[in-house]
Amino acid sequence: MLFNSFAFCFVFFPLVTAAYFLLPHRYRWALLLGASCWFYMAFVPVYILILAFTILVDYVAGLLIEGSTGRRRKAWLVASIVANLGVLAFFKYYAFLDQSIAALLQAAGLAYAPTDLGILLPIGLSFHTFQSLSYTIEVYRGHQKAERRPGLFALYVMFYPQLVAGPIERPGNLLNQLDHVHRWDHARVVHGLQQMLWGFFKKLVIADRCAVVVDHVYADPQAFGGAATLLATYLFALQIYCDFSGYTDIALGAARVMGFDLMVNFRTPYRSASISEFWSRWHISLSSWFRDYVYIPLGGNRVVRWRWYMNLLLVFLLSGLWHGASWTYVAWGGVHGLYLIGAIALAGVRGRVVRFLGLHRHPRLDRALDVIITVHLVVAGWVFFRAATFADAWAVLGSWLRPDAWWTGFAGLVHELGAGIVLTTVVLAVGFVGLDPWGDALAKGERRIAGRPLRYAWFGALLAACLVLGQYGSAMFIYFQF
Amino acid sequence: MRRFLIATLLLALSAGMAYIAAMLVLCRLELGGAALIHRTGDYYKLKGGNSYRKFREFRADSVHDVVFIGSSHAYRGYDPALFTRRGWSAFNLGTSGQGPLNTYHIVRTHLNPSNTRLLLLDVYEGAMEQDGLESTSDLTQNLVDDRAAVAMALALKDPRGVNLLTVRFLTKDRGPFFADSTYRPGGYSVRTDSVRGRLHYVRGRPLKLNADQVGYLERTLEHCADAGIPVVLVNHPYPWQSDREKHAAFNAMLGDLARRYRVPYLDFAYKHTLDDEDHFYDHNHLNQAGVERFNAALIPELEAMGLLHRPAQ
Numbered sequence: 001m002l003f004n005s006f007a008f009c010f011v012f013f014p015l016v017t018a019a020y021f022l023l024p025h026r027y028r029w030a031l032l033l034g035a036s037c038w039f040y041m042a043f044v045p046v047y048i049l050i051l052a053f054t055i056l057v058d059y060v061a062g063l064l065i066e067g068s069t070g071r072r073r074k075a076w077l078v079a080s081i082v083a084n085l086g087v088l089a090f091f092k093y094y095a096f097l098d099q100s101i102a103a104l105l106q107a108a109g110l111a112y113a114p115t116d117l118g119i120l121l122p123i124g125l126s127f128h129t130f131q132s133l134s135y136t137i138e139v140y141r142g143h144q145k146a147e148r149r150p151g152l153f154a155l156y157v158m159f160y161p162q163l164v165a166g167p168i169e170r171p172g173n174l175l176n177q178l179d180h181v182h183r184w185d186h187a188r189v190v191h192g193l194q195q196m197l198w199g200f201f202k203k204l205v206i207a208d209r210c211a212v213v214v215d216h217v218y219a220d221p222q223a224f225g226g227a228a229t230l231l232a233t234y235l236f237a238l239q240i241y242c243d244f245s246g247y248t249d250i251a252l253g254a255a256r257v258m259g260f261d262l263m264v265n266f267r268t269p270y271r272s273a274s275i276s277e278f279w280s281r282w283h284i285s286l287s288s289w290f291r292d293y294v295y296i297p298l299g300g301n302r303v304v305r306w307r308w309y310m311n312l313l314l315v316f317l318l319s320g321l322w323h324g325a326s327w328t329y330v331a332w333g334g335v336h337g338l339y340l341i342g343a344i345a346l347a348g349v350r351g352r353v354v355r356f357l358g359l360h361r362h363p364r365l366d367r368a369l370d371v372i373i374t375v376h377l378v379v380a381g382w383v384f385f386r387a388a389t390f391a392d393a394w395a396v397l398g399s400w401l402r403p404d405a406w407w408t409g410f411a412g413l414v415h416e417l418g419a420g421i422v423l424t425t426v427v428l429a430v431g432f433v434g435l436d437p438w439g440d441a442l443a444k445g446e447r448r449i450a451g452r453p454l455r456y457a458w459f460g461a462l463l464a465a466c467l468v469l470g471q472y473g474s475a476m477f478i479y480f481q482f
Numbered sequence: 483m484r485r486f487l488i489a490t491l492l493l494a495l496s497a498g499m500a501y502i503a504a505m506l507v508l509c510r511l512e513l514g515g516a517a518l519i520h521r522t523g524d525y526y527k528l529k530g531g532n533s534y535r536k537f538r539e540f541r542a543d544s545v546h547d548v549v550f551i552g553s554s555h556a557y558r559g560y561d562p563a564l565f566t567r568r569g570w571s572a573f574n575l576g577t578s579g580q581g582p583l584n585t586y587h588i589v590r591t592h593l594n595p596s597n598t599r600l601l602l603l604d605v606y607e608g609a610m611e612q613d614g615l616e617s618t619s620d621l622t623q624n625l626v627d628d629r630a631a632v633a634m635a636l637a638l639k640d641p642r643g644v645n646l647l648t649v650r651f652l653t654k655d656r657g658p659f660f661a662d663s664t665y666r667p668g669g670y671s672v673r674t675d676s677v678r679g680r681l682h683y684v685r686g687r688p689l690k691l692n693a694d695q696v697g698y699l700e701r702t703l704e705h706c707a708d709a710g711i712p713v714v715l716v717n718h719p720y721p722w723q724s725d726r727e728k729h730a731a732f733n734a735m736l737g738d739l740a741r742r743y744r745v746p747y748l749d750f751a752y753k754h755t756l757d758d759e760d761h762f763y764d765h766n767h768l769n770q771a772g773v774e775r776f777n778a779a780l781i782p783e784l785e786a787m788g789l790l791h792r793p794a795q
Binding site for chain 1: 521642
């Protein structure tokens with residue numbers, strides 16, 4: 001079920017929320033588990049069996065890990081990891097690996113035809129696999145007690161607001177909250193709904209509008225010059241942010257209405273002054289997952305320099321692969337890994353340049369320049385994320401270096417989509433960039449508009465904007481495919 | 483809870499005010515011959531053209547031996563003048579992309595046994611695969627009857643339906659933005675050109691009917707049965723190169739439906755002697771030469787089946 005659907009907004013969410021508060025506490029977990037199953041089965045019903053398998057394996061693994069010591073304890077953890085990653089590998093990476101092997105063998109002159117098993121990727125598989133894994137790892141580390149109630153553990157993996165696109169929760173946060181008694185709290189409910197509204201605005205008014213231009217250009221990027229591809233790439237940077245953080249805001253808001261606090265997943269990432277800061281503000285639940293369960297166990301930065309670089313690169317390559325079974329995603333991760341390694345290696349040079357230019361006396365200007373550079377590095381990286389093939393990615397990047405063909409296809413793009421629609425999209429996108437820090441702080445409750453009339457005017461305007469300017473249809477959230 | 487309800491009401495009020503203010507500005511200000519609202523979304527259609535004229539020409543107090551209804555296949559495939567020549571009064575209420583969701587509301591608000599002796603419903607799978615937005619966009623701007631416009635916009639169950647209605651009411655005093663030179667009295671549209679060169683015919687796509695459209699087709703048949711309006715379902719000719727397998731799947735569904743509701747169903751899709759190039763002006767619409775041959779075959783069949791008849795003197 002999509003958050004941006006009639007069924008969710010006007011049937012599922014109000015009914016589940018109302019029933020949640022009407023039921024006594026002891027039945028609420030069952031309601032939420034049933035609702036979460038219903039929510040998930042609205043996509044491809046049979047894939048609930050995969051979730052059931054993951055839940056069963058990790059529930060049992062948690063108990064076995066807690067009840068054993070030494071090598072046995074480690075063996076149960078390894079079994080859980082193998083089972084989880086095995087499911088992920090089969091459903092998400094089988095075709096990718098098979099095709100990659102075929103390409104490799106064909107390049108070596110050997111005949112090999114990849115087998116199409118017709119596997120459909122279960123929605124949100126990477127999210128709930130990682131969330132479930134974090135439970136067994138935390139139990140193994142002794143940070144979390146094994147959950148003895150299977151229903152409650154199932155709800156931890158399946159909690160509907162964050163089931164298909166995160167945030168990737170940790171048991172220490174979500175599992176423990178499932179036991180709390182939540183009472184109707186007017187301020188909290190209103191705040192949750194306000195955050196949901198901000199999420200809908202980002203998804204419907206910004207992300208899905210940007211998608212119209214982006215999809216058109218990226219469907220055949222080789223037909224366009226630098227102006228069109230640059231516009232589409234800037235808009236994609238905004239689209240993916242608003243799509244994913246919009247989803248997260250709706251998820252956090254829906255959970256907050258019922259009394260749950262989910263992890264913050266975004267903190268205005270395009271205000272970052274470095275790539276490392278960007279990753280502390282973008283998809284925080286995933287980057288912290290990789291930090292805690294891959295990067296630090298590998299030794300993090302407490303190793304010799306070349307190992308440190310390798311650790312960084314490996315984590316980002318894995319992060320790229322987590323996003324999608326395609327070499328372009330791996331390249332996107334690799335680009336970010338190289339950015340980070342470059343930033344560390346060139347830190348001394350950067351300091352000298354800053355002093356040479358006298359920017360150290362103007363820290364705000366220095367930061368502003370860093371933000372601009374960081375944003376453009378991130379935007380360039382998105383080309384690999386969005387392009388369907390490397391040929392398309394190189395065509396986009398190459399088009400920026402060809403001033404002679406700068407305007408190729410631009411007039412056609414405007415004519416095809418309509419000048420008004422392209423212009424409206426650009427105006428909204430630019431306006432949003434200015435509005436985002438303020439709107440984000442309001443949505444998270446870190447800021448408050450003084451005076452009730454102004455508050456109502458703001459949220460009323462947001463709702464009206466969703467109605468008037470929203471791009472309706474049934475556009476999926478981009479991150480559902482991961 | 484009382485506080486929450488008051489807050490919800492206040493939010494709805496402020497959103498309503500902001501919505502009306504924004505729509506007023508976007509509907510009243512024009513740029514390049516169209517209101518600004520048309521520049522903000524690709525689903526808005528300008529008021530005017532074939533649909534605008536036919537609903538102003540249609541007289542609910544006149545008696546029609548046959549009323550045609552359906553998508554562009556209907557208003558480009560059934561020429562009232564050809565029926566008139568054979569002594570039958572006819573009117574064409576077909577409109578662009580019109581599926582049963584829209585047909586149902588037009589039938590309910592415009593037709594009754596006194597003005598319609600036979601309703602010829604052209605059923606085209608292409609229109610029934612759509613969600614009805616295209617047609618609702620056209621009809622909400624061009625229908626005269628408010629009830630039909632409101633009902634079909636709300637039937638979309640989509641905020642775009644509300645926007646289309648708002649645009650309708652805020653631009654009601656505005657005349658049509660354009661005229662259709664192919665329009666002919668009786669709600670018909672004529673095309674005399676033919677397919678030139680080879681067209682690409684899409685084949686092999688599975689039939690994916692919109693469940694709401696199928697539901698509304700059944701509701702239309704039920705309504706006509708209750709109201710006493712005789713109905714005949716017709717498929718107009720398709721080019722030979724079009725997707726026969728897909729049509730066969732559609733035909734099976736429709737045949738079953740026709741039997742259940744006991745309405746005659748005439749499938750001319752591939753029961754014709756027309757030529758893909760000479761009798762069609764694109765990949766699925768007849769030109770005038772095609773319409774003349776098709777209608778010449780259809781009228782005697784309707785007569786022979788006793789579907790076209792005059793009331794006893």
